[in-house]
Amino acid sequence: MHNLAKWVIAATVVAPCGAFGTTNTYNLNFAIGLSTVTGDIVTDGNTGVLAATDIIGGTINDSLGTFTFTSAGVSAFGSGLGLETSGTSLLFDPVGIGTPCGAQCGFTLSSSADYLQILRDPPNGSLQLLLFEQAGGQGFGVAVPYAPVLLGVSAVPLPPSAWLLLSGLGVLGVLDRRRRATLNSAAGVQTPGRPRIAELR
Secondary structure, three states, X not given: OHHHHHXXXXXXXXXXXXXXXXXXXXXXXXXXXXXXXXXEEEEOOOOEEXXXXXXXXXXXXXXXXXXXXXHHHEEEEEOOOOEXXXXXXXXXXXOOOOOOOOOOEEEEEEEOOEEEEEEEEOOOOEEEEEEEEOOOOEEEEEEEEOOOEEEEEOOOOOOHHHHHHHHHHHHHHHHHXXXXXHHHHHHOOOEOOEOOHHHHO
């Protein structure tokens, strides 16, 4: 019994944090001009400057409708996405990120003919939002003076190692309870609330 407890503790301590895959979901809620976009973007959990391969998928809601996209619908416009994340927030800032875009850059999230595109246009220093929904056959664009855009925030997920720790503690609790029940039974001590079998006969 004690040996099993030691193995549980050892597994809990040495298990790497990346033992289970971790994704991060950013809840979108931002406006460019008079256009508001909500929904979510799911990433592979990487932080810093994001590449198209870091985005797994998500859902876009806007005034024209809703569409869902996968990693196949993510593409960079120009020299990069212009996206950066700290793990708790998702920021479009192609000028201030760790690897600034030297030319026109931005990103497109698409599903079939539905798409959302956000880009920075250096020639006139504007921030452009383009939306198109196939279902309604509608599309529009807006351009405003450039400024970084906080696209969304994420609840900080519990690290995978924490889940492993909690499960290990749970196993230790069960083992301790069984050990005490065995010792009490051998000593003839009745467990509160649980009458001995002899008393039931």
